Amino acid sequence: MSNIDLDGRVAVVTGAGGGLGREHALLLASRGAKVVVNDLGGNRSGEGGGSEMADLVVNEITEAGGEAVANYASVADQEGAASIVQSALDAFGRVDVIINNAGILRDMTFAKLDAASLDLVLKVHLYGSFYVTMAAWPHLKEQGYGRIVNTTSGSGMYGNFGQSNYAAAKAGITGFTRTLAHEGRKYGINANVIAPIAASRMTEDIMPPALLERLQPENVSPLVTYLASEACTTTGDIFSVGGGYMARIAIVEGEGVAFDHTPTPEDVADRFDAIRTIGEYAEFQTGVMEQTGKIVTALGLDVS
Ligand code: NAI
Numbered sequence: 095m096s097n098i099d100l101d102g103r104v105a106v107v108t109g110a111g112g113g114l115g116r117e118h119a120l121l122l123a124s125r126g127a128k129v130v131v132n133d134l135g136g137n138r139s140g141e142g143g144g145s146e147m148a149d150l151v152v153n154e155i156t157e158a159g160g161e162a163v164a165n166y167a168s169v170a171d172q173e174g175a176a177s178i179v180q181s182a183l184d185a186f187g188r189v190d191v192i193i194n195n196a197g198i199l200r201d202m203t204f205a206k207l208d209a210a211s212l213d214l215v216l217k218v219h220l221y222g223s224f225y226v227t228m229a230a231w232p233h234l235k236e237q238g239y240g241r242i243v244n245t246t247s248g249s250g251m252y253g254n255f256g257q258s259n260y261a262a263a264k265a266g267i268t269g270f271t272r273t274l275a276h277e278g279r280k281y282g283i284n285a286n287v288i289a290p291i292a293a294s295r296m297t298e299d300i301m302p303p304a305l306l307e308r309l310q311p312e313n314v315s316p317l318v319t320y321l322a323s324e325a326c327t328t329t330g331d332i333f334s335v336g337g338g339y340m341a342r343i344a345i346v347e348g349e350g351v352a353f354d355h356t357p358t359p360e361d362v363a364d365r366f367d368a369i370r371t372i373g374e375y376a377e378f379q380t381g382v383m384e385q386t387g388k389i390v391t392a393l394g395l396d397v398s
Contacts, residue, residue: 098323101126104186105322106178108132108169108226109196111147113294114245114311118193119151121315122322123160128186131155132165132178132196138295140198140214143168161186169196169222170214179229188237191322192230194223194244194267199296204258212259219263223270231283240283241322244271246332248289248382251343264289268332275330284329286321289343290314291336291386305390305397309337339389343379348372 100122110119111133123129131151135144148164155162165181167174182189198218200211223244234240249257250264267287274285291297292314293306301309317335320326332343351365362369379385390397 096325098320098325099126100191100319100323103127103190103322103324104130104182104188105191105193106130106132106182106189106226106230107193107195108178108222109134110151110193111135113296114290114292114314115193115195116151117311117315118195118318119162120154120158121312121319122191122193123155123162124158125319125323127191127322128161128182129155129163130165130178130182130185131162132167132169132181134168134196135166136198138199140200140218168218169194169226170217172221172225172228175222175225176229178226179233183233189230189233190237190239191241192227192234192243193318193322194226194242196222197245197296199257200259201256203256207258215259216263216266219260220266220270223267227270227274234278234283235281238282239324240278240281241324241326242271242274242278242283242285243318243321244268244285244287246271246287246289248291248334248379248385251289251332252379252381252385254382271332272330279329284321284327286329286331286333288314288318288321288333288335289385291334291389301386302397305386305395308393308395308397309389313338334385334389336386336389337393337395339392341388341392346372 105122105127107119109115110131119129131148133148135147136142145166152162152164163185165178167177246268247264249261271285271287292311293309334341351368
């Protein structure tokens with residue numbers, strides 16, 4: 095087995111002041127990457143800001159012998175996002191890896207959703223992923239090499255109660271990533287997307303403590319680090335990952351039904367079961383809870 099190293103590579107990790115992003119930054123740095131630790135330093139809802147979160151992670155990396163610089167800009171602001179990539183260029187002279195991880199929550203049922211909560215969640219997750227990648231893309235293209243790892247969610251794949259804004263943003267990130275994979279292929283730029291499950295301030299009050307204990311975020315970063323490395327040549331894939339469990343998620347289409355005439359709504363009703371039939375696929379997930387349940391079962395966790 096060959097070592098996975100990122101010697102000489104420069105990685106940008108957004109939202110790296112805590113949770114999953116912090117673990118990604120620490121592992122990437124320990125494998126030789128020079129890292130831009132970006133974090134706005136706000137709370138879970140996206141309010142406030144500060145430099146402390148990013149600075150602490152930079153200190154951790156440098157104390158362990160790695161190289162890192164902090165950036166405190168918001169990914170939701172196009173100029174701020176550009177400054178994150180500029181931090182990489184200024185400090186290390188290049189950029190190779192983009193980990194779009196920054197995120198917030200504004201959970202509420204659709205009936206209660208207000209425009210501000212829709213805008214902010216779309217801005218941070220979806221626009222933020224766009225803005226940072228837009229700033230990096232010309233450099234990746236020019237050098238003929240790049241690795242992009244974006245962050246979706248089971249919510250974006252399957253939907254989740256109270257998360258219409260977040261689910262839409264996360265589903266958008268998956269479509270964005272798969273398009274980047276098409277457009278990046280000829281330039282040596284690979285783009286993949288993860289749907290993680292991990293204990294963090296985002297999930298601390300929605301999962302039982304026994305489960306959170308087993309879903310520490312450092313279990314997600316090895317997949318991210320592999321996807322960010324030159325060793326990994328896959329592109330356009332989606333992965334479920336949490337607690338040491340990893341699986342590819344696929345968007346599949348059934349065999350379908352072909353009518354030999356313009357169908358009527360009644361024809362559709364008659365053949366609806368066949369239209370809905372997917373066939374012999376391994377697993378159907380219907381929600382984030384089911385995604386988490388599969389991880390719990392696969393790992394044999396007792397979380398009762
Ligand atoms: P977290 O709240 O610990 O980390 C998110 C980080 O992003 C925070 O440090 C925050 O300060 C930063 N951030 C927020 N808005 C920002 C902005 N505008 N600009 C720069 N930084 C900003 O949460 P966690 O769990 O580590 O989440 C990381 C990513 O994983 C998010 O995209 C989240 O949606 C996604 N995710 C997490 C899951 C989980 O089970 N923890 C499940 C599915 C997806």
